Amino acid sequence: MQFETLDLTISDGVATVQLDNEPVNTISQQVRHELADVLEVLREDRIRVVVFLGAGDVFSVGADIGLFEEAQEWTTQEFRSNSRILGRVFDGLEQLEKPVIAAINGTCVGGGLELALACDVRIASPDATLGFPEHNIGLIPGLGGCSRFVQLVGPGKAKDLIFTGELFDGEQAFELGVIERIAEDPAHAAQEYAHDLLQQPPQALGLAKRVIDTAWNQDTQTASLLESLAQSTLLETQDHKEGIEAFREKRDPDFSGN
Missing domain, CATH: 3.90.226.10 (2-enoyl-CoA Hydratase; Chain A, domain 1)
Known part of the structure; x- marks a missing residue:
């Protein structure tokens, strides 16, 4: 374009x-x-x-x-x-x-x-x-x-x-x-x-941004709920699994955004 x-x-x-x-x-x-x-x-x-x-x-x-x-x-x-x-x-x-x-x-x-x-x-x-x-x-x-x-x-x-x-x-x-x-x-x-x-997990960056922007003026209970929901999503990503494997194998993670 x-x-x-x-x-x-x-x-x-x-x-x-x-x-x-x-x-x-x-x-x-x-x-x-x-x-x-x-x-x-x-x-x-x-x-x-x-x-x-x-x-x-x-x-x-x-x-x-x-x-x-x-x-x-x-x-x-x-x-x-x-x-x-x-x-x-x-x-x-x-x-x-x-x-x-x-x-x-x-x-x-x-x-x-x-x-x-x-x-x-x-x-x-x-x-x-x-x-x-x-x-x-x-x-x-x-x-x-x-x-x-x-x-x-x-x-x-x-x-x-x-x-x-x-x-x-x-x-x-x-x-x-x-x-x-x-x-x-x-x-x-x-x-x-x-x-x-670029070396960081894209979904984690994206959800961190959305949670911070949304939670900063919310009450603590609502903000904590947002964090928990975002974390539960990230737990199911391939990047989370890659991060754990890289830590165990003592290497840099290769995050794909999946």
């Missing part, structure tokens, strides 16, 4: 999606539709890990101001319909039963940061620039910038950073819990991380 605003490469089970749209990797209407199309590819079983990054020195500056000017002509229903395109992409990335990594270099603000928040693990350079400047045009970050951001930093800090639109660098993002890893070369670090994950 060919895209005009994205570059998709698939190698050894790792799918790399690079935003490559002028200017500065903006998330235009075309990008929204192409992200929706690429999501269908990412669901394929041959892909075990996904990496998102931006072309050049920018991850993404989010929506182009021209899109908001165009949106002034939309009805409320049309706005919600168009927003759902990207919203479904972000939700779909969270629901993929495979790790999704964001490699953040340079600017990652607005909708670009919302895309990164929909990923499972974020790796950023120390001098990356992150934040939500939507208040400058009288809006809020409305596709995860409030709802996902608050889960990472808490309500007080989320309000502070969204009220002011204050930008923060990779070091600060790490301290806030917005990113999980810092690297001078996030793209290289993300590829190394992705290939390390």
Whole structure:
């Protein structure tokens, strides 16, 4: 599948999606539709890990101001319909039963940061620039910038950073819990991380992701039930048996995803 605003490469089970749209990797209407199309590819079983990054020195500056000017002509229903395109992409990335990594270099603000928040693990350079400047045009970050951001930093800090639109660098993002890893070369670090994950049992990674995402805001009893159900599924997999055999035979396991 060919895209005009994205570059998709698939190698050894790792799918790399690079935003490559002028200017500065903006998330235009075309990008929204192409992200929706690429999501269908990412669901394929041959892909075990996904990496998102931006072309050049920018991850993404989010929506182009021209899109908001165009949106002034939309009805409320049309706005919600168009927003759902990207919203479904972000939700779909969270629901993929495979790790999704964001490699953040340079600017990652607005909708670009919302895309990164929909990923499972974020790796950023120390001098990356992150934040939500939507208040400058009288809006809020409305596709995860409030709802996902608050889960990472808490309500007080989320309000502070969204009220002011204050930008923060990779070091600060790490301290806030917005990113999980810092690297001078996030793209290289993300590829190394992705290939390390290829050695892990795919179903265990996928179910760990779904259980964690679902259980974090549940009561302990419900969360424990989710863990137990997932574990009972994994006990019947060939990868579980392979793991035990490899341990007994003192060798590295060869996980197949079955």
